[in-house]
Amino acid sequence: xxxxxxxxxxxxxxxxxxxxxxxxxxxxxxxxxxxxxxxxxxxxxxxxxxxxxxxxxxxxxxxxxxxxxxxxxxxxxxxxxxxxxxxxxxxxxxxxxxxxxxxxxxxxxxxxxxxxxxxxxxxxxxxxxxxxxxxxxxxxxxxxxxxxxxxxxxxxxxxxxxxxxxx
Amino acid sequence: xxxxxxxxxxxxxxxxxxxxxxxxxxxxxxxxxxxxxxxxxxxxxxxxxxxxxxxxxxxxxxxxxxxxxxxxxxxxxxxxxxxxxxxxxxxxxxxxxxxxxxxxxxxxxxxxxxxxxxxxxxxxxxxxxxxxxxxxxxxxxxxxxxxxxxxxxxxxxxxxxxxxxxxxxxxxxxxxxxxxxxxxxxxxxxxxxxxxxxxxxxxxxxxxxxxxxxxxxxxxxxxxxxxxxxxxxxxxxxxxxxxxxxxxxxxxxxxxxxxxxxxxxxxxxxxxxxxxxxxxxxxxxxxxxxxxxxxxxxxxxxxxxxxxxxxxxxxxxxxxxxxxxxxxxxxxxxxxxxxxxxxxxxxxxxxxxxxxxxxxxxxxxxxxxxxxxxxxxxxxxxxxxxxxxxxxxxxxxxxxxxxxxxxxxxxxxxxxxxxx
Numbered sequence: 406x407x408x409x410x411x412x413x414x415x416x417x418x419x420x421x422x423x424x425x426x427x428x429x430x431x432x433x434x435x436x437x438x439x440x441x442x443x444x445x446x447x448x449x450x451x452x453x454x455x456x457x458x459x460x461x462x463x464x465x466x467x468x469x470x471x472x473x474x475x476x477x478x479x480x481x482x483x484x485x486x487x488x489x490x491x492x493x494x495x496x497x498x499x500x501x502x503x504x505x506x507x508x509x510x511x512x513x514x515x516x517x518x519x520x521x522x523x524x525x526x527x528x529x530x531x532x533x534x535x536x537x538x539x540x541x542x543x544x545x546x547x548x549x550x551x552x553x554x555x556x557x558x559x560x561x562x563x564x565x566x567x568x569x570x571x572x
Numbered sequence: 573x574x575x576x577x578x579x580x581x582x583x584x585x586x587x588x589x590x591x592x593x594x595x596x597x598x599x600x601x602x603x604x605x606x607x608x609x610x611x612x613x614x615x616x617x618x619x620x621x622x623x624x625x626x627x628x629x630x631x632x633x634x635x636x637x638x639x640x641x642x643x644x645x646x647x648x649x650x651x652x653x654x655x656x657x658x659x660x661x662x663x664x665x666x667x668x669x670x671x672x673x674x675x676x677x678x679x680x681x682x683x684x685x686x687x688x689x690x691x692x693x694x695x696x697x698x699x700x701x702x703x704x705x706x707x708x709x710x711x712x713x714x715x716x717x718x719x720x721x722x723x724x725x726x727x728x729x730x731x732x733x734x735x736x737x738x739x740x741x742x743x744x745x746x747x748x749x750x751x752x753x754x755x756x757x758x759x760x761x762x763x764x765x766x767x768x769x770x771x772x773x774x775x776x777x778x779x780x781x782x783x784x785x786x787x788x789x790x791x792x793x794x795x796x797x798x799x800x801x802x803x804x805x806x807x808x809x810x811x812x813x814x815x816x817x818x819x820x821x822x823x824x825x826x827x828x829x830x831x832x833x834x835x836x837x838x839x840x841x842x843x844x845x846x847x848x849x850x851x852x853x854x855x856x857x858x859x860x861x862x863x864x865x866x867x868x869x870x871x872x873x874x875x876x877x878x879x880x881x882x883x884x885x886x887x888x889x890x891x892x893x894x895x896x897x898x899x900x901x902x903x904x905x906x907x908x909x910x911x912x913x914x915x916x917x918x919x920x921x922x923x924x925x926x927x928x929x930x931x932x933x934x935x936x937x938x939x940x941x942x943x944x945x946x947x948x949x950x951x952x953x954x955x956x957x958x959x960x961x962x963x964x965x966x967x968x969x970x971x972x973x974x975x976x977x978x979x980x981x982x983x984x985x986x987x988x989x990x991x992x
Binding site: 470561 | 765
């Protein structure tokens with residue numbers, strides 16, 4: 406799937422991995438635990454409010470800080486279908502791609518989106534349509550190599566295919 | 573076109589003559605690191621690949637340090653996962669409680685990382701090894717799982733920012749921590765996003781290896797992919813007797829491409845303090861004002877090395893910690909711990925009224941060994957002052973060097989040793 410339609414949760418700049426999932430919860434990496442505490446220090450009781458398929462929209466440098474893969478995993482577990490940001494911190498960027506959480510870099514679009522808007526994100530074609538405001542924005546697309554990982558679903562599938570083909 | 577140190581290391585590990593910024597490469601790794609938090613996730617993913625054995629038992633390194641010695645039952649379970657895996661795979665470099673230390677203090681000390689190596693670690697502060705002239709970068713658990721199976725990692729060759737250090741520190745308390753905090757303050761927490769940060773200039777020779785480790789360690793707080801420093805006499809002195817494998821060291825070519833050059837004058841640099849809630853929120857020590865605190869932590873992968881312990885002891889010697897302050901000192905490794913005993917540093921800390929712990933990341937990431945209550949403030953030598961980093965979301969963390977942290981513990985508010 407490369408197209409996501411959902412309701413927006415907007416957060417600010419420099420949302421770090423401790424805000425996404427605090428280290429105090431990392432003694433239990435289960436999906437249930439990650440989901441429960443996702444973004445709780447940014448949007449209180451986020452997990453009670455978020456609905457499956459919602460889209461997270463963020464400012465610059467989203468996911469800065471720790472290398473914890475628990476961060477994109479928690480977002481995915483919370484039911485978020487896709488993350489749009491002005492920019493991503495690099496470890497978060499690769500972790501999201503590696504675990505199959507769709508992410509999109511779109512600095513202009515973020516300026517034109519508010520919490521509660523309904524948006525449509527087409528990762529492959531590279532555009533975002535805000536159906537609440539009627540605005541449309543272009544987004545960056547991924548280089549072919551990263552596209553291959555995305556199409557495999559995640560890095561493990563990609564590596565598994567390679568390990569197999571190496572025989 | 574010439575290449576930078578980072579580009580040369582990446583080219584060598586990708587098996588090509590030349591790489592350029594922006595290239596996507598598959599590179600062979602020399603060290604694949606994980607810990608008790610990221611390791612269990614990596615092991616779980618590794619199992620899914622259906623590969624029996626790791627690619628090289630000498631090169632897969634796992635260290636229990638974050639919540640170890642285990643802080644609770646769940647942490648004990650996570651430590652057990654990595655311990656069992658290390659035994660099953662017969663890993664050379666697994667260090668149990670008793671031999672373990674904070675990973676980024678331990679790996680250089682044990683000579684596991686050599687100059688010219690390519691290191692990936694499921695820990696963002698893996699950038700630390702750039703101080704040895706290695707290309708070292710943080711990745712996630714899935715990357716580690718794939719690399720444990722294949723010995724390779726996909727990387728985008730980063731552009732390099734050159735940071736030219738000029739002059740010699742004039743302030744007697746200025747160390748690596750002040751250099752990196754000041755730089756992050758200048759360029760911001762994404763000022764080096766996706767890029768390599770190469771430290772050069774004659775000022776580098778005035779910075780000890782321990783200071784250099786601190787600088788490289790916190791490059792990630794400016795968003796950098798890696799930090800890198802050219803091999804010199806200090807590096808040589810450090811690796812002699814530690815690194816027992818052959819290694820290659822590189823220097824950047826005179827015509828190498830840099831995306832940006834930043835000059836820093838060490839002569840005018842003052843001790844720095846980063847205010848909540850970003851490491852870029854820095855001020856000179858004389859601009860801090862009146863900030864009362866509750867706790868001081870001296871340690872972590874950023875400042876848990878011997879020079880840090882000695883500086884703290886120098887400030888604490890013959891003085892008493894303020895009665896309202898809790899001082900927690902945590903050496904990075906067992907070797908540092910033992911040196912601290914021999915040099916009387918442990919006595920100095922205890923006589924001053926502080927505690928001296930065994931190595932652990934513990935409080936730095938709000939794990940244990942000094943969690944903050946609502947409204948409490950700490951001065952720490954750690955690396956992040958994010959919301960809730962060290963405990964309650966309404967607590968505050970101020971980042972500084974060991975000298976500032978120790979002086980603040982005595983005064984009960986943030987200050988320099990000069991003000992004691």
